[in-house]
Amino acid sequence: MNTHQNNALLIQGLAKTYDNSFQALKGIDLEVTEGDFFALLGPNGAGKSTTIGVICSLVRKTSGSLKIFGIDIDDDFSAAKQYVGVVPQEFNFNQFEKPIDILITQAGYYGIPASVATERAHKYLKLLGLWEKHNVPSRSLSGGMKRRLMIARALIHEPKLLVLDEPTAGVDIELRRSMWGFLEDINRQGTTIILTTHYLEEAERLCRNVAIIDKGKIVQNTSVKNLIKQLNKETFILDLKGEIENVPKLNGYPLTMVDSNTLEVAIDKNKSLNQLFDQLTALGVEIISMRNKTNRLEELFIDMVEKNLTADDEVSSNE
Amino acid sequence: MNSQQQWVAFSTIVRREIRRFMRIWPQTLVPPVITMALYFVIFGQLVGSRIGNMSSLPYIQFVAPGLIMMSVITNSYSNVVSSFFGSKFQSNIEELLVSPTPNWIILVGYIVGGMARGLGVGLIVTILSIYFADFSLHSVPVTIGIVFMTSLMFSLAGLINAIFASSFDDISIIPTFVLTPLIYLGGVFYSIELLTGFWKSLTLLNPILYMVNAFRYGMVGITDINIVGSFAMVGLFSMILFFVALWLLEKGSRLRS
Numbered sequence: 001m002n003t004h005q006n007n008a009l010l011i012q013g014l015a016k017t018y019d020n021s022f023q024a025l026k027g028i029d030l031e032v033t034e035g036d037f038f039a040l041l042g043p044n045g046a047g048k049s050t051t052i053g054v055i056c057s058l059v060r061k062t063s064g065s066l067k068i069f070g071i072d073i074d075d076d077f078s079a080a081k082q083y084v085g086v087v088p089q090e091f092n093f094n095q096f097e098k099p100i101d102i103l104i105t106q107a108g109y110y111g112i113p114a115s116v117a118t119e120r121a122h123k124y125l126k127l128l129g130l131w132e133k134h135n136v137p138s139r140s141l142s143g144g145m146k147r148r149l150m151i152a153r154a155l156i157h158e159p160k161l162l163v164l165d166e167p168t169a170g171v172d173i174e175l176r177r178s179m180w181g182f183l184e185d186i187n188r189q190g191t192t193i194i195l196t197t198h199y200l201e202e203a204e205r206l207c208r209n210v211a212i213i214d215k216g217k218i219v220q221n222t223s224v225k226n227l228i229k230q231l232n233k234e235t236f237i238l239d240l241k242g243e244i245e246n247v248p249k250l251n252g253y254p255l256t257m258v259d260s261n262t263l264e265v266a267i268d269k270n271k272s273l274n275q276l277f278d279q280l281t282a283l284g285v286e287i288i289s290m291r292n293k294t295n296r297l298e299e300l301f302i303d304m305v306e307k308n309l310t311a312d313d314e315v316s317s318n319e
Numbered sequence: 320m321n322s323q324q325q326w327v328a329f330s331t332i333v334r335r336e337i338r339r340f341m342r343i344w345p346q347t348l349v350p351p352v353i354t355m356a357l358y359f360v361i362f363g364q365l366v367g368s369r370i371g372n373m374s375s376l377p378y379i380q381f382v383a384p385g386l387i388m389m390s391v392i393t394n395s396y397s398n399v400v401s402s403f404f405g406s407k408f409q410s411n412i413e414e415l416l417v418s419p420t421p422n423w424i425i426l427v428g429y430i431v432g433g434m435a436r437g438l439g440v441g442l443i444v445t446i447l448s449i450y451f452a453d454f455s456l457h458s459v460p461v462t463i464g465i466v467f468m469t470s471l472m473f474s475l476a477g478l479i480n481a482i483f484a485s486s487f488d489d490i491s492i493i494p495t496f497v498l499t500p501l502i503y504l505g506g507v508f509y510s511i512e513l514l515t516g517f518w519k520s521l522t523l524l525n526p527i528l529y530m531v532n533a534f535r536y537g538m539v540g541i542t543d544i545n546i547v548g549s550f551a552m553v554g555l556f557s558m559i560l561f562f563v564a565l566w567l568l569e570k571g572s573r574l575r576s
Contacts, residue, residue, distance in 0.1 A: 079419070086417055095409065109419075109420045111420075112324075
């Protein structure tokens with residue numbers, strides 16, 4: 001019996017070395033369960049796009065195995081591709097074609113007859129707010145509309161696995177939130193989603209599981225909840241009611257002054273915020289608002305990537 | 320993909336290719352017609368009337384089949400090379416590469432698209448030539464057969480050029496420096512009986528000579544070379560180019576990293 005029956009994606013020992021000898025992936029293992037909303041995070045050049053490239057066949061792997069819904073790409077890539085929809089980072093549709101034609105043509109490449117394709121194209125153009133522009137050359141669409149067109153194109157064959165490579169890059173916050181809502185809806189309807197993003201707030205808000213990749217290696221693969229639990233310290237920004245001249249000295253809470261109205265404090269996870277406020281109140285410092293300096297996931301991400309960098313430095317110095 | 324899905328994918332590529340060259344008809348259909356009309360006026364009427372007969376035919380009748388073939392060759396080639404390279408340049412070839420469409424369907428789809436333009440322009444030029452010269456088709460099977468095979472061969476060559484090309488310069492080098500000289504020296508404007516010795520032997524190495532002569536035979540019944548040999552040569556070249564193009568697509572050469 002196949003133990004990975006419920007895996008949308010199963011990657012084992014995946015390695016990729018490009019022709020210029022750059023080793024983009026150094027034997028990664030990854031499992032994405034069916035129905036998951038999964039984040040693949042990593043700094044630029046970490047191997048995220050290479051991984052996506054292998055999943056959608058634009059990059060040829062050097063070694064390792066990759067299964068999509070149990071189908072090994074080495075056995076039948078054509079069958080595996082029917083399950084996958086990809087939204088790439090860069091706009092890659094014909095800018096001279098109309099959105100409606102782009103969608104119907106893409107459906108045709110998956111063997112979907114024109115009548116069904118037309119019906120689906122209408123559905124997704126309406127769902128993604130592009131119906132008004134269905135008949136104009138796609139080069140005249142705004143950046144946000146082009147991105148939504150790529151999502152509609154990836155969904156036209158109704159894939160069970162949707163892979164999005166930084167889908168909200170350069171998209172304004174209002175549109176980003178509406179895209180989040182749309183993605184959450186299709187995930188609820190059963191589509192497995194893999195997302196790469198630089199907006200860690202996006203990953204924390206949308207995803208249940210996460211893998212962090214750096215220098216071609218997976219450095220963390222767990223649930224977002226577990227990852228957040230690993231956070232030992234959070235940095236907060238405190239906005240003050242009045243102005244202060246010197247940094248107040250508190251017991252166990254190292255404060256730094258951002259400006260005369262703003263303080264920054266890094267608090268260990270096991271320490272209480274109440275004590276911080278008590279001490280500040282005793283000194284006559286009044287707080288009017290408080291926020292995280294960075295997204296919580298971002299703090300962890302930076303921490304892990306830095307640790308990986310240090311480990312690599314140690315290995316290379318031992319060599 | 321089952322055979323029905325493959326048919327849908329194939330017809331989608333062909334429809335998209337035809338839509339592409341029809342959308343830009345002032346660039347794809349009008350220029351060859353104007354160029355050929357000028358050839359007919361200058362070589363057929365003005366200069367041709369002073370040349371007299373060539374291979375026992377009035378010059379306009381001799382030159383017309385070559386000019387039709389010339390438009391078929393250049394349009395078949397340029398349609399595939401510009402469409403495929405354009406898709407590569409804009410990265411929208413990825414739409415096809417990520418899909419389950421087999422490589423042989425991609426290949427045949429692009430080739431049929433190129434042939435549609437090459438043969439379409441050839442037909443328009445043929446209609447135009449009737450205005451300038453009298454024709455009684457000598458052999459329909461030879462005419463249709465050789466024009467189809469020539470269009471197929473140059474569509475395949477255009478696709479291979481597009482796969483290797485990495486800039487727009489690369490897709491104009493072959494048509495300018497290889498295709499045009501071969502066409503002009505391929506018996507379009509003169510009979511090789513006019514040549515002797517080294518030049519005649521050299522001309523016999525030009526594959527376009529065989530296509531033009533076979534087509535001329537089909538239209539007006541005269542040829543400088545063996546017709547069966549022409550078909551065999553075009554067939555062999557087409558087969559080789561087909562398998563080379565398919566191999567390049569399977570390998571993902573310059574398409575997948």
